[in-house]
Amino acid sequence: MELICIGLSHRTAPLTVRERLALPEARQVEVLQRLAQAPVEALWVSTCNRVEVYLAAPNAAVARQRVVEEIQALGGPEALEHLYEHQGENALVHLFRVAGSLDSMVLGEAQILGQVKDAFERGQGAGSVRGELTRACAAAFSCAKRVRTETAIGRASTSMAAAAVQLASKVFDGLRDKTVLVVGAGEMGELAARHLKGAGATKLFVTNRTLARAEALAAEVGGAARPFEELFSLLAAADVVVCSTASPVPIFTKENVGAVGKSRKGRPLFMVDLAVPRDIDPGVGSLEWVHAYDVDDIQKFVADNAAARAEEAQKAGVLVAQEVARFVKERALREGTPVLARLRQRAEAIARAEVERTLGALGDGLTEKQRKSIEAMGRAIVNKLLHEPTSRLRAVGPEGEGNRLAGAAAELFGLLEMEEAASDAATPAAVSAAAAQAATGVKR
């Protein structure tokens, strides 16, 4: 199985391309199921800054082609220009970096790990994430946890929501007497609401298509929930609007925002769009009294902060390299590849030697057909003999027997270079446990 990663992110693609690939969950599952026909596994990571597909496939080239076709179908040929690809170990490094927030727009922001975890769970639910990707994700989560606890990268972290609040302070002189409207009660909306509250906003309204979620969030952060139907009357009263809904089309357009302008008497309106695809049409910003920002604008804004964290990012990069190396080694052990390969090599060498000897002893009196039969018999004996140990070594479950079996095989057949196989304590079970820990850490 080979791991590949194909995708595009804020580093390579403009927002207009990214939003075309930002699929609702149900459609992500459809795509995943198309891509992940056994034994291929697929993971679809989609945030407002990236859309990436991770594949574990026996034939990387074929799997890659199918992903490229999917992306072209969704985002048009233009999307292909912005794609990047990583294979094998590089794909692992990328996954670890993404989960560890080292590839984020806001370096070190904590949200991304939760988003990758959601993607992972969605993949598991859809049946597209199985053994190989489960192990890779688990290792990525535990690596992310190390990055968070062992470097200061996340400490002074400004999330997108925090950056949005900072931007608001350039338009308004404090949020104390301002009316704040949070549209969309998802994770992003929650973060935004918390930051706005922290910045002193007292009049905070939350609206959401499902009122219950708005109510839950409002109760949690200390605001008031309003039904989605009141959106535009809320807008008329608001000074700051933060939206992060999953709406596939813009909620706010120049026309419908402009319509509430009369009643506002020129009162400025600050709007931040944290959603991809965008909730606020770009035209809205051309209204004189509206200051509208989308995720790309925020990226530009936080770009300066990135330098300050470059050093921590370097430390984190070393951690990632360590974790990837560990994972690769564990995988090699788990799959017993060296043992199996050597065992097969040894057996085939013996069989070849014996076949040669036999053929030599029988002399030239053999027909071509007889010669081939003897060769086939040699290979068949090897295959039959190794079939059972091979499948047993490969089928080792997560109980951690892999090392024991591989070690035993190495010892039994005298494949002595496998000493380290039995000594390493890091079993797949240990990795999953670490991942579970990392995951609970993210959920706060």
Next chain:
Amino acid sequence: MSHTLVSLACHAYGIAAVAYLAYLVRQTELLATAGRVLVGGGLALHGVALFELLGAQSGRPVGLAQGFSALAFLLLAIFLALDVRYRRPVIGAFLTPLAVTVLLPGLLLEGGQAPLPPGVRQPLLPLHISLALLGLAAFAVAAGVGVMYILMERQVKAKRFGLLFSRLPSLEFLDTLNRRLVLWGFIALSITLVTGTLFVLTAPGLAWHWDGKSIATVVAWTVFAALVNARIFAGWRGRRVALLTMAGFCLVLVSFLSSYDLTSPAASAMRLP
């Protein structure tokens, strides 16, 4: 004596301007404090000089140089009050250079006083002049703040997150400051206009005529009256208000300059000593 004092004050303002401009680039509290102390010290020296001078002239600045000097003094006094009240030293980076530019031609230029009609020697004259200057200074500060608003709004709209974006105060703050300054300036200008008209109407043998000064003043007053009204009743704010403030300030400046005879050869005698 007073010339030395004003010259010293001008140096203090100049260094303060440098400190505030440096503050714009490198935001350390030390620079802001240095600017504040220098402006305060300069104002003290400047104030003593003006007090001495005007006391000798029955409270009336004579000549363009003195007019500019008094204007610079009031402008910086307003700035210092704002700085103490709001603690936004960044404003200094815009206003101290402006004050120095106002003061310098006063020290260098030669400009005479238009002959004062004899009937206008009234007890209310010092009030008329002080308020006129105060109004002009308030509008000057408002115009400076307007420039800051326009710059900041451009950054906010174009999403350019450069030095100015990170340093300038929020749009709301600048707009509110503009509103207050324009309102106070407008009140001062209105009283100036009323007292001025009163002088002309009550002075024996003085007929009303539309000269450049009265036209510019009335137009400026109309602009600011419209501005104040548009703000209160039509909800005008922000960019267009900032632009109008700048335009209005130019008109008031014309009115101020036309109080002086810039071509008078006698002007040299009235230079600031």
